[in-house]
Every structure is written in structure tokens, then in C-alpha cells.
Amino acid sequence: MNFGNIDLNTVWFVLVGALFTGYVILDGFDLGVGVLHLFVVRRDAERRVFINAIGPVWDGNEVWLVTGGGALFAAFPDVYATVFSGFYLAFMGLLCALIFRAVAIEFRSKHPSPRWRAFWDAGFALGSLGSALLIGVAMGNIAWGVPIDAHGEFAGSFPGLLHPYALLMGVTTVALFAMHGAIYLVLKTEGELQAHIRTWVNPLIITFILSYVILTLATLLYVPHVTEAFRREPWFFALVIPVVLAIANIPREVNRGKVFYAFLSSCAAMAGLMAIFGVGNYPYLVYSFPFPEHSLTAFNAASSPRTLGIMLTIALIGLPVVLAYTVSIYWIFRGKVKLDKMSY
Amino acid sequence: MSVEFLARLQFALTISFHYLFPPLSIGLGVLLVVIEGLWLKTRNPLYHQMARFWTRVFALTFAIGVATGIVMEFEFGTNWAAYSRYVGDVFGSALAAEGIFAFFLESGFLAVLLFGWDKVGPRMHFLATCMVALGAHFSAIWIVVANSWMQTPAGYHVVGTGLSARAEITDFWAMVFNPSSMQRLSHTLASAWQTGAWLMVSVGAWYLLRRRHRDFALASVKIGLAFACAAALFTLATGHASAGGVARHQPAKLAAFEGHWETGPQSPLYLFGWVDQETETTHGPSVPGLLSWLAYGDPASTVTGLNDIPRDERPPVNFTFQLFHLMVAVGFALIGLAAWAAWALWRGRLEGSRLLLWLLTFSVLGPQIATQAGWWAAEVGRQPWIVYQLLRTSQGLSAVVTANQIIASIVMFTAVYLLLFAVFVFLLNDKIQHGPDDADLQPTGKHALGFGGSS
Structure with missing residues (x-):
């Protein structure tokens, strides 16, 4: 397909961002459920409800990460290579966490022994927590900037990735996912369990808002290239307003009993947060700090226009189909969780 | 290291x-x-x-x-x-x-x-x-x-x-x-079908040995075996086509698969053996001309030997040879087992033969061993290249x-x-x-x- 004069690099900057946004929104509630798993409920039946709330969908949700990673590899190979080799140990930890999260869901209820279940409960919860934290830390480093040398290679160290700003982004991500997961759980549960989870929603919203405010202050004070982007294009602030409104709408809808709208608000807020992250960093995919001239951008780190065009064709054919059956599958599994013999 | x-x-x-x-x-x-x-x-x-x-x-x-x-x-x-x-x-x-x-x-x-x-x-x-x-x-x-x-x-x-x-x-x-791509894809899928089919046969055979779930077990063996027979023959056909492709496009790999040193017509095929990379010889029983015939359909055709491949472009020969021969041996064993089991089933003798049922129970390991050996042979046989004749494996590493x-x-x-x-x-x-x-x-x-x- 011929796309004429379209700026394919920017299109793919947006599309890779859209795939990761899809991942954050969808697997975000799976990971959030995992983060809450150990603290919020203790009885076996309740923990099974938690796992079965995400049982049919978590696997498809994780594919957004796999496809986002594949798209990054194809569209911006230099970014993929530099970030994945540079964040080596952090990503190995992320893989370990994702593996435990995944297999714990499958294994946990396959054996009745309490110790077996306690072990996989821990695997599920720590795997989810670790994944959420490391995803946040990685994003924090991308926003803050990482040292890149003249060959486009990462020039930092693993401990250097764990600076306060990145950790703050990690904590904020955990809080966001936990809030998102709690709302999802309210949607999927009923009766006493639902009432119990409901009491967790407001504290989690407040925790998230507090950490996000601190993160934003830190961004304004210490991350000049992001601030600069907003100064250059003041209309970016237009994105902030719907995000604030969406977050404010969550407790309102929960109190009105319109939990589905609360969940949609939470999804919208996450999409908005990712959009702010995207416009704040554009055109940088990896900002080089302290050598800004070595930064990897949507233009200097991209594949050839031909490949970007081929991939856009693939995406235009594939993504509408994916969205159509993803929505159908969520529709089939709508409603409250009922445990039966096929359940985890 | x-x-x-x-x-x-x-x-x-x-x-x-x-x-x-x-x-x-x-x-x-x-x-x-x-x-x-x-x-x-x-x-x-x-x-x-x-x-x-x-x-x-x-x-x-x-x-x-x-x-x-x-x-x-x-x-x-x-x-x-x-x-x-x-x-x-x-x-x-x-x-x-x-x-x-x-x-x-x-x-x-x-x-x-x-x-x-x-x-x-x-x-x-x-x-x-x-x-x-x-x-x-x-x-x-x-x-x-x-x-x-x-x-x-x-x-x-x-x-x-x-x-x-x-x-x-x-x-x-x-x-x-x-x-x-199409030769390798068809071969990969054929072997994957066998992997699933033999698992089903294996579980069915185990129940027959233990005299449990007879209806379920017989149905599993029948369906699994029918699929295994077809897939095993398809694996053979696609494997043959794939090896022909390797001969044409990756001569160093084919030579390593077969422990083949001297370029020439009437190239022999080693049924099994041991490759001595020091002396650049292969020891073992061989059939003259068979490699030429299998690779190009004519015993008179020339097959490139390792002696015509620069030393720094040769894969580890003995390792690749053994992996490839292991894959082929297991593949033929599975065809033989499928034929035997199909015959026994047709004659109504399957449940009476404990030896056959035991072999079928362990058959699940066959495709797993063969696919692993086959992939290793394919990847090790491509060495020292990560992308054939474009990029060496040593050049592909992460610098940091x-x-x-x-x-x-x-x-x-x-x-x-x-x-x-x-x-x-x-x-x-x-x-x-x-x-x-x-x-x-x-x-x-x-x-x-x-x-x-x-x-």
C-alpha cells in the first residue's frame, strides 16, 4: 500500500504508543488484581474469585505487550536494541515476574494443598507487583533520560537506573494499576466480597493521586525537556483536563453504583496519562541524558519508510479484526464471576 | 567463558x-x-x-x-x-x-x-x-x-x-x-502435528496397559494414530524437500549434516558414524552415491564437501552430524512404530501386545527428541553465521x-x-x-x- 506523504515515523511513534497504552489499560487491571491479591482477601474461595475475574482475559491482554515489543523491534530497531540490552538485568527481572504471574494463574488451583496454593498465591502477587513496578521504573528512566554514547549504546549501569525519579514512577504505576484493578474487581464481584473491595477503592484513588502529584512536581522541577515540550505547545495542557476529570469521576460513579462507568473513567484516565507521556517525550523515544545530541528519536532510530509502510498495511488489516473479536470476547465473559469446575 | x-x-x-x-x-x-x-x-x-x-x-x-x-x-x-x-x-x-x-x-x-x-x-x-x-x-x-x-x-x-x-x-x-521458508515451515508443522498426535496415542496406550477408560483410550489411540501416521509420512516428505533446499542454498550446513568432506559425484551417505574434525574424515558405514541421489535426485550429481568451505565458515561438524542423524533416526523409528501400531490395530491385536503398548506409551518422547535435535542441527549448522553469509554470530552480540x-x-x-x-x-x-x-x-x-x- 502507498501512503503518499504521510509522516510514517510519527504514525509509528503514535501506534507503538497506542499498543503500549492498550497493554497498560488491559493488563493494568490484571496486574492490579495481582497486587491486591495477598492483602485484600485471605479466604481460598475469594482468592479464586480474584484469579477467575481475570482468568479468561489476562492472556490476551499480555499479547498487547508482546505485539508492542514486536512493533518497537520492527519500527525502531535501534531503540529496541539499545533499551533491551541497556536495561538487561531490569528486563530479566521483569521476565521472571511475568513468568510467575502467568503460570501461577494456571497452576494455583490445580492442587488442593494449602501450601501449594500459598506458594502460587505469592507467585501471582509478587509477579504482578514486580511487573508493575519494573514497567514503571522503565518508563521513569525513559522520561528522565538515560546516558547514551556516540554509537547509540547505553552508557549507564543497572544501579543507575534505580534513581528516585524512576522509583517514584514505579510506585505511581503500582498505585495506578492497583486502583484500576480494584475497580475492575468491584465490577466482577457481588455481595459481601464486593462491599469489602469497595472499601479499598477510595484509599487507592487517593494513594494514586498523591503519588502522581509528587511525580508531576518532580517532572516540572527536574525533567526540563518534558517541561519544555509543554512550554512550546501549550495546547498539550488540554490533555491534562480530561485526565483530571476522568480521575475525579471514578469515586463519583462508584458511589452512584455505576461501576462500569467508573471502570471506563479509569481506562480513559490511563489513556490520557499515556498520551501526556507521549506528547511530553515526542519525538524522543529515548532521551539521552546527559548527552541530548545522542538521543534516539522517531526519526533517527527508525526502520526504512518501506518497512514502516508495510507494517502500517499489516496494522490496518489486523488491528480492526483484533479489536472486533477482543470486544466480542469481553462481551461473552461479561458479568459477575461464578466459580464452576472449569474455573481456575 | x-x-x-x-x-x-x-x-x-x-x-x-x-x-x-x-x-x-x-x-x-x-x-x-x-x-x-x-x-x-x-x-x-x-x-x-x-x-x-x-x-x-x-x-x-x-x-x-x-x-x-x-x-x-x-x-x-x-x-x-x-x-x-x-x-x-x-x-x-x-x-x-x-x-x-x-x-x-x-x-x-x-x-x-x-x-x-x-x-x-x-x-x-x-x-x-x-x-x-x-x-x-x-x-x-x-x-x-x-x-x-x-x-x-x-x-x-x-x-x-x-x-x-x-x-x-x-x-x-x-x-x-x-x-x-515453505520447506522449513511444512517440516516444522508436520513434526508439531506428530508431537500432539503421539501424546494422545501415548496416554491412550497407557490407559490400555492399565485397563482403564477403555473406550476413551481406544478412541484416543485411533484418532491420534491416524493423525500420527499421516504426519509422520508428511514429516519424511517435507524433511527430504528441506534437505534438498539446504543442499542448494546452504552447502556448508548439508556437508556438516552428512559429515561430507570431498566434493564430487557419487557422494556417499553415512547411515551413522563419527566425524573427526582434526583429520577431516568421517567414520561409519556409508552407501555410495546415496547422498548425491537424495540431494539432487541423481547419483552422478556433485555435492559440495567441507574441504571446499573455508575453515572459518564451517559449523561444528560432528555435533551437527550427530544431531541431524539423531533426528532422522527417531523420525524413521516413529514411522515404523506408526506402521506397526496401525497394523496391530487393524488386526485387532493392539490390546494384546504389551510390548507395543509400552512402546506407544513412550512414543511421546520421540517427536520431542527429534524436534529438539532438528532445531539444534538447523541452528548449529548455520554457524558461524547468525544471518547466513551476511552477519556472523560474534558480530550480533549486545555491546554493553x-x-x-x-x-x-x-x-x-x-x-x-x-x-x-x-x-x-x-x-x-x-x-x-x-x-x-x-x-x-x-x-x-x-x-x-x-x-x-x-x-
Whole structure:
């Protein structure tokens, strides 16, 4: 397909961002459920409800990460290579966490022994927590900037990735996912369990808002290239307003009993947060700090226009189909969780 | 130990472990379609019970396949950054297509396959089963295409020089249909079908040995064996075609497969043997002219030997030779076993032969050994290249990753995978010992008997 004069690099900057946004929104509630798993409920039946709330969908949700990673590899190979080799140990930890999260869901209820279940409960919860934290830390480093040398290679160290700003982004991500997961759980549960989870929603919203405010202050004070982007294009602030409104709408809808709208608000807020992250960093995919001239951008780190065009064709054919059956599958599994013999 | 060796070791470890599971998903996926189709057509509740049982086994293999598969996608970037920069323009599009066309399809419809029995109608459920099987095949297509491009690159040109050189795509379809991709894809799928089929035969044979679940066991053996026979012959045919392709496009690899040193007509084929790389000779019984005939259909045709390949472009010969011969030997053994079992079944002697039932019980290991050996032979035989005659493996490494980081990750993966493997074997054994669920002979929900057909 011929796309004429379209700026394919920017299109793919947006599309890779859209795939990761899809991942954050969808697997975000799976990971959030995992983060809450150990603290919020203790009885076996309740923990099974938690796992079965995400049982049919978590696997498809994780594919957004796999496809986002594949798209990054194809569209911006230099970014993929530099970030994945540079964040080596952090990503190995992320893989370990994702593996435990995944297999714990499958294994946990396959054996009745309490110790077996306690072990996989821990695997599920720590795997989810670790994944959420490391995803946040990685994003924090991308926003803050990482040292890149003249060959486009990462020039930092693993401990250097764990600076306060990145950790703050990690904590904020955990809080966001936990809030998102709690709302999802309210949607999927009923009766006493639902009432119990409901009491967790407001504290989690407040925790998230507090950490996000601190993160934003830190961004304004210490991350000049992001601030600069907003100064250059003041209309970016237009994105902030719907995000604030969406977050404010969550407790309102929960109190009105319109939990589905609360969940949609939470999804919208996450999409908005990712959009702010995207416009704040554009055109940088990896900002080089302290050598800004070595930064990897949507233009200097991209594949050839031909490949970007081929991939856009693939995406235009594939993504509408994916969205159509993803929505159908969520529709089939709508409603409250009922445990039966096929359940985890 | 060098970074290169460690990075290769880690990749070999993680891909080998991962590749225990996808062939099972692909093979069992087809069988689930067959069994559920039989259930819908005949309304015989035995097929419903079988579909339910094998779906549970499928779910277990699929979960570990997914969990270990994500590692592979990360590893290209973590361990092979220079390679990723070099091939991203070509290889990346196949990988992205795999995500969009295959992974979403299989994981999305897997939910309906596993949890939708009582939520959707029988036809919709059958559609989901078909889509999961199709998705599993699509995922094989794209990754084998990408790997085949590394064996026989096509549809690209190299841009830039030195460290900034990279392959860029010139013709997408020439990349997809590169000289080896269809031969290797058909061979890979055929062996995956065998992997699923022999698992089904193996479990059925075990129940027959233990005199449990006779109807279920016989039906599993029959369906599994029919599929195994067809797949085994197809594996042979595609393997032959694939080796012919290797002879034409990767002569060094073919010479290593066969321990073949002297270029010439009437090239011999070693049935088994030992390659001495020091003296550049191969010891073992051989059939004169057979290699020439197999490679080109004519004993007089010339097959390139290793002596005409520069030393620094030769793969490790004996290792590749042994892996290749192991694969071929197991492949022929499976054909023989399939023929024997089919004959015994036809004559009604299967249940009486404990030796045959024992062999069938262990047959599940055959395709696993052969696929592992075959992949190792294909990948080791491509060395020293990571992309054949374009990029050496030693040039593909991540510049910033140290030996200690890789050792740490190897230790982590070894520990995690040992645990996963132990749990997999434990749970699979648990499911097999528990056997098919008698309650599944009374289908529930929208599958309940009473609408049309017999009951």
C-alpha cells in the first residue's frame, strides 16, 4: 500500500504508543488484581474469585505487550536494541515476574494443598507487583533520560537506573494499576466480597493521586525537556483536563453504583496519562541524558519508510479484526464471576 | 567463558525449553478441532468427554508456552542488540505480523475454548477451537519465516557499512517466500502435528496397559494414530524437500549434516558414524552415491564437501552430524512404530501386545527428541553465521552486556525453568492419572444432549 506523504515515523511513534497504552489499560487491571491479591482477601474461595475475574482475559491482554515489543523491534530497531540490552538485568527481572504471574494463574488451583496454593498465591502477587513496578521504573528512566554514547549504546549501569525519579514512577504505576484493578474487581464481584473491595477503592484513588502529584512536581522541577515540550505547545495542557476529570469521576460513579462507568473513567484516565507521556517525550523515544545530541528519536532510530509502510498495511488489516473479536470476547465473559469446575 | 558462548547458551536453553510446548499446542490444536467436530457431527458423548479432557491438557501446555515465549521476544534485544539493529527492518515486520495475526487470535479465542463451554453455543465454541488452532499455526508461520530469512536471506539489500550497516527490506513477499521458508515451515508443522498426535496415542496406550477408560483410550489411540501416521509420512516428505533446499542454498550446513568432506559425484551417505574434525574424515558405514541421489535426485550429481568451505565458515561438524542423524533416526523409528501400531490395530491385536503398548506409551518422547535435535542441527549448522553469509554470530552480540549479567540470567532461567518443568510434569501426570471425567459424558449447558441426534 502507498501512503503518499504521510509522516510514517510519527504514525509509528503514535501506534507503538497506542499498543503500549492498550497493554497498560488491559493488563493494568490484571496486574492490579495481582497486587491486591495477598492483602485484600485471605479466604481460598475469594482468592479464586480474584484469579477467575481475570482468568479468561489476562492472556490476551499480555499479547498487547508482546505485539508492542514486536512493533518497537520492527519500527525502531535501534531503540529496541539499545533499551533491551541497556536495561538487561531490569528486563530479566521483569521476565521472571511475568513468568510467575502467568503460570501461577494456571497452576494455583490445580492442587488442593494449602501450601501449594500459598506458594502460587505469592507467585501471582509478587509477579504482578514486580511487573508493575519494573514497567514503571522503565518508563521513569525513559522520561528522565538515560546516558547514551556516540554509537547509540547505553552508557549507564543497572544501579543507575534505580534513581528516585524512576522509583517514584514505579510506585505511581503500582498505585495506578492497583486502583484500576480494584475497580475492575468491584465490577466482577457481588455481595459481601464486593462491599469489602469497595472499601479499598477510595484509599487507592487517593494513594494514586498523591503519588502522581509528587511525580508531576518532580517532572516540572527536574525533567526540563518534558517541561519544555509543554512550554512550546501549550495546547498539550488540554490533555491534562480530561485526565483530571476522568480521575475525579471514578469515586463519583462508584458511589452512584455505576461501576462500569467508573471502570471506563479509569481506562480513559490511563489513556490520557499515556498520551501526556507521549506528547511530553515526542519525538524522543529515548532521551539521552546527559548527552541530548545522542538521543534516539522517531526519526533517527527508525526502520526504512518501506518497512514502516508495510507494517502500517499489516496494522490496518489486523488491528480492526483484533479489536472486533477482543470486544466480542469481553462481551461473552461479561458479568459477575461464578466459580464452576472449569474455573481456575 | 566468552560473552558469545554464554549468550548462545542462554538462547539455546530458553528456546529449547520454550519449544517443548508450542508443538504440543499446534498438534493438539488440530486434534481438538477433529474431536470437537466429531462430537458435533455424531453427538456421541464420548467425543465430548475427549474434547473436555484434551482441552485441559492443552490449557496446561499453552500456559507454559505463553509464559516462556515472551522471553524469546525480549532476548533478541537483550542479548543480540547488534543483530537486532541489523535485521530489525526485515525480521521485525515478521515478528510484528506474528503478534497481530497470530497471538491475539489464539489467546483471545483460547478464553472461549477453555471457559466458554456453557456460555456460547456449540457452533460458536467450535469456531473458537478452530481459531485457536489457526492462531497456533499462524504463529509458527511467522516465526519460521523470520528464522528462514536468517538461513536464506532474500528480498533485502544492505545499507551502510561497518557498524551502521543494516539489511533493509526491498520486497516483502520475496522475504516471506525466501528459498527455505515453505520447506522449513511444512517440516516444522508436520513434526508439531506428530508431537500432539503421539501424546494422545501415548496416554491412550497407557490407559490400555492399565485397563482403564477403555473406550476413551481406544478412541484416543485411533484418532491420534491416524493423525500420527499421516504426519509422520508428511514429516519424511517435507524433511527430504528441506534437505534438498539446504543442499542448494546452504552447502556448508548439508556437508556438516552428512559429515561430507570431498566434493564430487557419487557422494556417499553415512547411515551413522563419527566425524573427526582434526583429520577431516568421517567414520561409519556409508552407501555410495546415496547422498548425491537424495540431494539432487541423481547419483552422478556433485555435492559440495567441507574441504571446499573455508575453515572459518564451517559449523561444528560432528555435533551437527550427530544431531541431524539423531533426528532422522527417531523420525524413521516413529514411522515404523506408526506402521506397526496401525497394523496391530487393524488386526485387532493392539490390546494384546504389551510390548507395543509400552512402546506407544513412550512414543511421546520421540517427536520431542527429534524436534529438539532438528532445531539444534538447523541452528548449529548455520554457524558461524547468525544471518547466513551476511552477519556472523560474534558480530550480533549486545555491546554493553557483560558475561556476569548473562551468567546471572542463565542461573535465574535454569532455576525457574526447572521449577516449571517439574510442576508441568507433576500436573500433567495428575491429569492423566485422574483420567477423563465421567461427568463429561453428560454434556451440560448448550452442549446438553436432547436436541437432535442420538443420545
